[in-house]
Amino acid sequence: MAPVGGTAVQDHVALAEIELCGELIIAASAADEDRLSLESIDEVLKVAEERGARAD
Numbered sequence: 001m002a003p004v005g006g007t008a009v010q011d012h013v014a015l016a017e018i019e020l021c022g023e024l025i026i027a028a029s030a031a032d033e034d035r036l037s038l039e040s041i042d043e044v045l046k047v048a049e050e051r052g053a054r055a056d
Contacts, residue, residue, distance in 0.1 A: 020045060023044050023045070024036070024041065024044055024045070027040065027041075027044045
């Protein structure tokens with residue numbers, strides 16, 4: 001039983017990973033091809049944007 005008093009802990013890394021997985025699932029379900037290409041995955045996960053932000 002959960003303690004009374006609202007002692008919920010949020011793991012921000014886990015929440016971010018769940019959000020990214022959700023984005024991939026949505027993209028995969030909307031894709032015409034059987035599998036997402038590596039480029040499509042990078043686009044969904046905004047890999048290029050992250051790399052650009054790190055370079056600045």
